[in-house]
Every structure is written in structure tokens, then in C-alpha cells.
Amino acid sequence: METEVSVETRVLDAADALFYAQGVQAVGMDRIRDASGVPLKRLYRCFPSKGALVEAYLRRRDKIARGSMEEHADSLSSPDEKILGIFEWLHTVVSEPGFRGCAFNNAFGELGSHSAAVTAIVQGHKAALRRFFSGLVHDAKAPDPEGLTTQLLVLFDGAITVAAITDTPAPALRARDAAAALLAAGGREEPAQHGSGVPVRADGSRPGG
Amino acid sequence: METEVSVETRVLDAADALFYAQGVQAVGMDRIRDASGVPLKRLYRCFPSKGALVEAYLRRRDKIARGSMEEHADSLSSPDEKILGIFEWLHTVVSEPGFRGCAFNNAFGELGSHSAAVTAIVQGHKAALRRFFSGLVHDAKAPDPEGLTTQLLVLFDGAITVAAITDTPAPALRARDAAAALLAAGGREEPAQHGSGVPVRADGSRPGG
DNA sequence: CATGGAAGAGAACGGCCGTTCTCGGGTTGC
DNA sequence: GCAACCCGAGAACGGCCGTTCTCTTCCATG
Numbered sequence: 001m002e003t004e005v006s007v008e009t010r011v012l013d014a015a016d017a018l019f020y021a022q023g024v025q026a027v028g029m030d031r032i033r034d035a036s037g038v039p040l041k042r043l044y045r046c047f048p049s050k051g052a053l054v055e056a057y058l059r060r061r062d063k064i065a066r067g068s069m070e071e072h073a074d075s076l077s078s079p080d081e082k083i084l085g086i087f088e089w090l091h092t093v094v095s096e097p098g099f100r101g102c103a104f105n106n107a108f109g110e111l112g113s114h115s116a117a118v119t120a121i122v123q124g125h126k127a128a129l130r131r132f133f134s135g136l137v138h139d140a141k142a143p144d145p146e147g148l149t150t151q152l153l154v155l156f157d158g159a160i161t162v163a164a165i166t167d168t169p170a171p172a173l174r175a176r177d178a179a180a181a182l183l184a185a186g187g188r189e190e191p192a193q194h195g196s197g198v199p200v201r202a203d204g205s206r207p208g209g
Numbered sequence: 210m211e212t213e214v215s216v217e218t219r220v221l222d223a224a225d226a227l228f229y230a231q232g233v234q235a236v237g238m239d240r241i242r243d244a245s246g247v248p249l250k251r252l253y254r255c256f257p258s259k260g261a262l263v264e265a266y267l268r269r270r271d272k273i274a275r276g277s278m279e280e281h282a283d284s285l286s287s288p289d290e291k292i293l294g295i296f297e298w299l300h301t302v303v304s305e306p307g308f309r310g311c312a313f314n315n316a317f318g319e320l321g322s323h324s325a326a327v328t329a330i331v332q333g334h335k336a337a338l339r340r341f342f343s344g345l346v347h348d349a350k351a352p353d354p355e356g357l358t359t360q361l362l363v364l365f366d367g368a369i370t371v372a373a374i375t376d377t378p379a380p381a382l383r384a385r386d387a388a389a390a391l392l393a394a395g396g397r398e399e400p401a402q403h404g405s406g407v408p409v410r411a412d413g414s415r416p417g418g
Numbered sequence: 419c420a421t422g423g424a425a426g427a428g429a430a431c432g433g434c435c436g437t438t439c440t441c442g443g444g445t446t447g448c
Numbered sequence: 449g450c451a452a453c454c455c456g457a458g459a460a461c462g463g464c465c466g467t468t469c470t471c472t473t474c475c476a477t478g
Binding site: 237238239249250253258259 | 434435436437438439
Binding site for chain 2: 455456457458
């Protein structure tokens with residue numbers, strides 16, 4: 001007769017579903033109480049404020065997403081396979097019903113300017129993602145590993161965003177194709193005939209600026 | 210002594226700055242009244258509800274961004290130059306102080322699940338962006354133009370997101386480099402030695418599923 | 419069985435937000 | 449001069465939200 005799952009887990013399950021589906025500010029604590037079945041009094045004993053619950057929601061998402069991604073990568077052997085496999089893993093994620101974009105990007109847009117804690121968690125999540133990609137890129141012995149890592153991050157976040165707004169999973173696979181092309185090209189193609197005529201240095205500044 | 214700029218413009222200027230910097234739901238109508246100097250009564254005569262003001266805010270952002278982007282592209286000659294030039298235009302945009310990501314993505318994450326109008330405007334903005342890229346890609350006579358168009362969109366949105374969260378403009382230039390590589394490769398590199406072992410068709414389905 | 423404490427259900431409270439109303443002052447037309 | 453009207457400033461109103469309080473019920477212990 002003891003509790004099947006812990007109270008914290010039930011609250012976080014409810015908060016996760018509601019916060020992700022509807023946005024944080026659109027969901028009141030009453031709704032989380034109704035969905036979890038945990039009365040407000042106990043809920044506030046586990047999480048002393050809504051802000052603390054939001055942070056726990058993001059931290060759990062971070063841990064679960066990183067675990068799932070690393071598990072998928074571990075099932076593949078070569079660095080190149082792992083890198084491309086991540087985009088196929090992403091394809092299954094964005095195909096799930098109810099997918100509505102990256103929970104971290106959404107939270108950052110909604111709360112980042114008001115909550116330093118949320119900003120730190122989101123930046124930490126993306127930094128971990130970068131470390132993960134960076135390790136694979138170094139293993140793949142690509143030239144300009146930092147540039148390629150940034151490009152993979154860009155493809156990853158861009159695929160999530162385009163898939164969410166167009167409501168189709170295909171962008172994840174187009175991002176995989178792009179990653180494959182970048183791996184084949186060495187991650188830093190600088191074609192002579194494709195410049196726009198405005199030279200830009202690697203740090204973004206322009207000569208004479 | 211007549212008004213320097215129209216009341217609608219003053220209201221939209223204030224709403225734009227506040228909505229973008231702090232999120233829509235975090236900004237009350239009183240704050241827009243204070244920032245614009247337009248009393249609530251007149252404000253509600255111009256925009257009959259906060260929702261209408263939010264939609265006008267997004268529509269004006271859409272018009273301005275598209276105009277600025279097309280103007281920049283018009284200053285370049287070849288399709289390839291235009292495509293890469295857009296990422297340099299993006300680099301200047303994400304370098305501006307106060308840049309906090311794509312207003313449309315942020316609004317979609319915050320309000321998309323509750324407002325069909327916001328969702329439609331965001332999707333319309335991205336669809337216009339796709340048409341814009343698509344025209345340039347077709348002009349560039351790339352093979353698989355649809356795939357390359359999606360990849361450019363992914364790079365574009367991803368660069369915005371990564372630049373916002375890491376608070377550095379460099380991802381826009383790394384996205385430009387990636388776009389250059391994809392243009393050089395034809396937009397659909399399918400390297401024999403880079404597959405992850407799981408075949409995936411172009412539409413995202415797997416054989417036998 | 420009596421009693422103390424913990425805990426659930428729901429009300430309550432202060433505060434904010436979107437929207438509307440009131441009131442007072444100024445302006446226009448006769 | 450006067451009346452009718454418009455408009456700005458701010459209060460007011462209903463509703464929601466985060467948080468706390470109250471009251472009742474339940475259970476464990478002596």
C-alpha cells in the first residue's frame with residue numbers, strides 16, 4: 001500500500017507535461033496539484049516555490065535528454081557514426097506526438113530575462129551538449145574541431161526549431177545530411193567562388209571596423 | 210504641434226521593446242502605457258485587446274525583418290552571394306545589444322499552444338523565409354533544391370538560437386561556412402562510409418515500418 | 419478509548435493583469 | 449458665454465495566481 005512512485009516524481013511528471021505543453025507561465029500550481037493528485041501543502045514541502053519546481057523540471061529534462069543521447073551514441077562505434085546517429089535519435093524525438101520544440105529554448109525565451117537560475121540551467125544544458133559534440137568531433141580528428149562543433153550545435157538546435165514550427169520531423173534528417181557533408185568536407189569549407197565580397201574575420205569583426 | 214509619429218507607431222515601438230526583451234506574458238498593458246505615453250483608453254481604441262497588440266507586434270517584426278533581409282540580398286548579385294550574404298546580415302543582427310533570440314520562436318514557445326493566431330503568424334513568417342531561400346536555391350541551380358532549402362533554414366534558425374543562448378554572434382558565421390560547404394557539395398552529401406547503419410528514407414520512415 | 423500530531427481539502431489572502439468606468443478639464447461649434 | 453463633446457488620468461472591477469491558513473479527518477501511541 002506504500003506509494004508506487006515518490007511524491008516528487010509524481011509532481012515532476014505532472015509539471016513536466018504541463019510546463020512543456022503549455023508554457024511555464026500559463027500553468028498555475030492548482031493545475032499541477034490537480035494533475036499530480038498531490039495537495040498544495042505537500043507540494044510546497046517538496047518544492048518551496050514555483051521557481052524551484054521550474055528549475056527541477058529543467059534539470060530533470062537535462063539529465064534525461066543527456067542520458068538518452070549518450071546511450072544512443074554508445075550503441076554506435078565510430079565517431080562519425082555517433083555524430084550522425086545523434087541526428088537520427090533527434091529525428092525520433094521530434095517525431096513524438098506533442099513535440100513542441102526544445103524545452104530549454106522555450107524556457108529561455110519565456111523566463112530567461114527574469115530568472116538567472118533558468119538562464120544558467122539552459123546555458124549549462126547547451127554547454128554539455130557542446131562538450132558532447134566536441135568530444136566526438138575530436139575523436140573524428142576533423143580539422144577545425146571548434147568550428148565543426150559549433151556547426152553541429154547549430155544544425156541540432158535549428159533542426160529542433162524548424163521541426164517544431166513546421167510540425168514535421170524531416171528537418172532532423174536534412175540536418176543529418178548536412179552534418180555528413182560537413183564531416184566529409186572537414187567542417188570549414190571556404191570556397192573561393194562563393195564569398196559575398198565582404199571579408200569577415202573568424203571572430204566576426206570586419207577589417208577596419 | 211501635431212504628433213511627431215502616429216499613436217500606433219508609438220504603441221508598437223513600446224510593445225516591441227518590452228515584449229521582445231521580457232516576454233509577452235511578463236509585460237502588462239500598464240507598462241506599455243507608461244513606456245509609450247499613450248493612455249489605456251486610446252491604446253485600447255487602436256488595439257482592442259492585448260492579443261491584437263501581440264499580433265500586430267509580430268506582424269510588424271515580420272515585415273521589417275523580411276524587408277531588411279531582402280534589401281541586403283538585393284545589394285548582392287549572384288544567388289550564391291545572396292545566400293551567404295544572408296548569414297552575414299544575420300551576424301550583424303545577432304550582434305546587436307539586447308539580442309535575445311528569434312521573436313517568433315520565443316512567441317511560439319510562450320503562446321503557440323494557446324493562440325492559433327500567434328501560431329499562424331509564426332508559421333507564416335517561417336514559410337516566407339523558406340520561399341525566400343527557396344528562390345535563391347533554385348536560382349543557384351543546386352541539385353535537390355528542397356533539401357538544401359530546408360538545410361539553410363535549419364542553419365539560419367540554429368544560428369539564431371545558439372547565438373542567443375551562448376550570447377555570442379560567431380555561430381552566424383559558422384553557419385555561413387556550413388552553408389558554403391553545402392552549396393559546394395550540392396546540398397545532399399550521402400557519404401558511403403558515414404552511415405550509422407540504420408537506413409532512413411528521405412521522408413523519414415524506415416524500411417519495414 | 420482518549421489524545422496528540424500529521425496531513426488532506428479547500429478557503430482565504432494579497433497582488434497583479436486585462437479591461438472598463440468615472441471624473442474633471444479642455445476644446446469646438448454656435 | 450454656453451453647451452456638447454472628446455480625451456487623458458487614474459481608479460475600479462473581475463479574475464487568476466502563488467502562497468498560506470483553517471478546519472477536519474485520520475492514525476499512532478499510551
